[in-house]
Amino acid sequence: MSLPSWVEPVARYILTDGLPGTLRVSAVAVVGSAVIGVVLGTLITIKFRPLQALIRIYVEVFRGLPILVTVFIVHFGVPSFSPELRFAPLTSASIALVLWGSAQVAEATRGAVQSIPHEQHEAAAALGFGWTGRHAWVILPQALRRLLPPFISLLVNIIQNSTLALTIGGIEILQAGKSQQQRLTYPEPIGIGQEHAFEIFTGVAILFFLISFPLTRLAAVLEKRLA
Amino acid sequence: MLLAVTYHLWGFVSENWEELLDGLLKTLKVSAIAIVGAFLIGAVLGAARAHRIPVVSQLTAVYVEVIRNTPILVQIFLIFYALPQAGITLNQFTTAWLAVMIWGGAFNSENFRAGFEAVPYRYREAGYALGFSPRETFLYVTLPIGGRIALPSTINTYISVIKNTSLMYVIGYTELTTTAQNISAASLETLEALTVLGVVYLTLVWSLSAAIRLLENRLALPETR
Numbered sequence: 453m454s455l456p457s458w459v460e461p462v463a464r465y466i467l468t469d470g471l472p473g474t475l476r477v478s479a480v481a482v483v484g485s486a487v488i489g490v491v492l493g494t495l496i497t498i499k500f501r502p503l504q505a506l507i508r509i510y511v512e513v514f515r516g517l518p519i520l521v522t523v524f525i526v527h528f529g530v531p532s533f534s535p536e537l538r539f540a541p542l543t544s545a546s547i548a549l550v551l552w553g554s555a556q557v558a559e560a561t562r563g564a565v566q567s568i569p570h571e572q573h574e575a576a577a578a579l580g581f582g583w584t585g586r587h588a589w590v591i592l593p594q595a596l597r598r599l600l601p602p603f604i605s606l607l608v609n610i611i612q613n614s615t616l617a618l619t620i621g622g623i624e625i626l627q628a629g630k631s632q633q634q635r636l637t638y639p640e641p642i643g644i645g646q647e648h649a650f651e652i653f654t655g656v657a658i659l660f661f662l663i664s665f666p667l668t669r670l671a672a673v674l675e676k677r678l679a
Numbered sequence: 680m681l682l683a684v685t686y687h688l689w690g691f692v693s694e695n696w697e698e699l700l701d702g703l704l705k706t707l708k709v710s711a712i713a714i715v716g717a718f719l720i721g722a723v724l725g726a727a728r729a730h731r732i733p734v735v736s737q738l739t740a741v742y743v744e745v746i747r748n749t750p751i752l753v754q755i756f757l758i759f760y761a762l763p764q765a766g767i768t769l770n771q772f773t774t775a776w777l778a779v780m781i782w783g784g785a786f787n788s789e790n791f792r793a794g795f796e797a798v799p800y801r802y803r804e805a806g807y808a809l810g811f812s813p814r815e816t817f818l819y820v821t822l823p824i825g826g827r828i829a830l831p832s833t834i835n836t837y838i839s840v841i842k843n844t845s846l847m848y849v850i851g852y853t854e855l856t857t858t859a860q861n862i863s864a865a866s867l868e869t870l871e872a873l874t875v876l877g878v879v880y881l882t883l884v885w886s887l888s889a890a891i892r893l894l895e896n897r898l899a900l901p902e903t904r
Contacts, residue, residue, distance in 0.1 A: 500861070516884040518842040520856060529873045596729075612750035619848060626752055627702035633760065650761040657749045657757065667785045 458644055462632040462652060466659070470628025477542050477614040477624060482607050483547035488550065489557020490596075494587055496558065497565050507558065514555035519613055523548040525619045537664040541622030549610055556609075560602045564595035599677060604671035606666045699875060702858030709772070709854060710841045713780040717800050717840060718786030721833065722826070725791025726817065729825075739788055746785035749882035751843055754778055754789025759850045769854035775844065783840040787833055795821050827898045834891045838884055845880075855879060 496507040514522060527544035530537045539547065568591050576590040618627035633652045636643045692699070724742070727735040746754070759774045769777065798821050806816035845856035853861070856876060864874035 513881065514883070516881045517877060518856065518880055520845045521873070521880060522849060524860065525873050525877070528869045532870050541684040584755075608748070615750040616846075618752070619836075626750065626756065630756070647764055649756075650764040653753060653756045653761045653802040657745075657753045660750055660753060661745065661748045665744065668744075668748060 458648065459651075462629075462636070462648075465632055466625060466628045466656065468621055469626040471659075473542055473617065473622060473628075474611065477546045477549065477622070478611045479605070479620035480546040481553055481610045481614065482548070482603075482615050484550035485553025485557050486603060487571060487609070488554035490556040490592070490599075492554060492563055493561025494592065496562050498583075505589070507632050511555045514551045514641050515559070516582060517552075520616055520619060521550050523620060524617050526551070537550055541620045542624070543616060543619055544620055545601070545617035545622050545624075548616070549613060550616055553606055553610055556606060557599075557603075557608055560599055561595065564598045567589060567598065568594050601671045601675040601678065604667055604674065608653075608667045608671070611663060612660065625659060626656055629653060685721065686870055687868075688871050690872055691866075691868045692875065697839055698858055698862065699855070702853055702855040703879060705852070705858075706841070706844050706856075709775045709779065709844050709852075710837075711846075711849070712776040713783055713840050714837045716776070716780035716835065717783030717787045720832070720835075721787025721791045722822070724784070724788035725795055725829075726821075728788060729795035729821075730817075743785045743789055751782050752846060752849060754782060755846060755849060771847065771850050772849055774885075775847045775852045775854065776833070779840045779843050780845060783836050786836045786839070790829045790832040790836060791825065793832070794827075795825035797828045798825045830898060831891045833893070833897055834887060839888050841882065841883055841887075846882040847898040881882075 492507050493511065496504050496511075498504070517525075523545060525550045526539065527539065565587075572590055572594070573586060576586040581589065614624055615626040617624050620628065621627075623631075629652045633647075633649050636646055636648050636652075639645045723740040724735070725823040728739050730736075755774065755778045759767060759771075760777050762769060766884040802820050802824060803816050828893060844854055847854050848857045848860060851857060858875050863869045
């Protein structure tokens with residue numbers, strides 16, 4: 453059985469133009485979320501009210517907003533203040549996902565840092581570590597172990613939510629599929645005058661499943677092992 | 680280049696309140712239908728999973744994994760653009776509640792499964808000892824207790840359902856986000872529209888989160904208090 457001739461260019465476009473967009477947004481978003489989230493989640497454990505309140509507001513706002521609204525804020529709202537803050541669609545999507553993801557990570561980090569027994573802090577302090585050294589060398593390495601499963605779940609969520617880039621014109625896997633689906637409905641020579649939404653979007657769903665499923669399994673296994 | 684930032688929130692709201700209210704009502708309507716549906720799907724399939732009912736249990740596992748591992752936007756596109764090819768054409772409203780209901784139902788069946796599985800076996804034993812049939816034991820013992828255990832996580836899923844209705848922007852259904860975005864695209868009152876969106880969604884989400892905390896205390900089982 454051979455595939456219809458329209459499949460090859462569609463699949464090629466999704467993999468060469470769509471997939472890199474998804475991977476770029478996801479990579480930036482997951483690294484940014486992890487770094488900013490761990491820093492904020494650690495800082496919020498310091499008993500200094502104004503700082504705690506600021507971080508709490510940040511976390512509650514970006515966890516509370518639909519990510520699509522955050523995407524619109526970054527892409528349409530922020531440039532109103534300065535034209536230099538006008539970003540390319542994929543950049544805006546990455547920033548929005550970092551705002552959302554870092555709020556998630558901050559909340560998880562706070563829990564993980566606070567779950568480290570107090571003796572560990574005292575032991576580190578007795579060895580002469582200051583606050584920074586104590587957290588960098590003693591507390592966070594232990595907390596990060598517990599954060600590994602949530603980090604992988606976050607990666608899965610970020611990969612899936614990177615599709616939101618299409619709402620502002622970013623080309624990622626789903627947008628690539630959509631533009632090819634529309635192209636095929638045009639008459640020749642641009643398209644073939646046929647509707648293939650079912651095949652294309654099912655293919656896109658399978659592609660996302662193949663990326664996500666191993667990661668969710670990994671997160672579940674790690675969760676069991678680290679519990 | 681100098682950008683003159685004008686900001687008239689009140690003018691924006693008073694000029695567009697009818698449209699915005701209509702959008703909000705659509706958001707609430709779609710959310711309400713989806714939440715009721717997700718509750719039923721979750722309770723039934725969660726029970727099937729927890730009691731390891733053959734076939735249904737395995738099919739539920741597949742349903743949950745497919746929904747969890749594919750983006751909800753892809754699911755919306757499949758319902759709205761792909762189903763018509765199979766002869767099933769759904770309008771924007773139906774697509775909206777159906778998509779978030781299917782999504783919420785998957786997450787909810789996991790929530791309920793965990794809740795039902797957390798009900799200590801001795802409670803069910805007590806039910807049987809009282810002469811309850813398995814069905815009665817589920818309805819009068821496992822469901823009320825397991826449902827209470829699952830309540831906080833199910834409300835979290837409902838919060839996500841409400842937030843996800845904003846994604847109907849991609850099919851042009853004029854719920855709150857689409858309405859605000861359409862108005863701002865025409866009038867260039869971007870910041871005003873985004874303020875309205877932020878205030879409304881955060882009010883909805885934060886009040887439900889507060890409700891979780893209240894309910895957690897009120898409904899906690901006596902022995903876990």
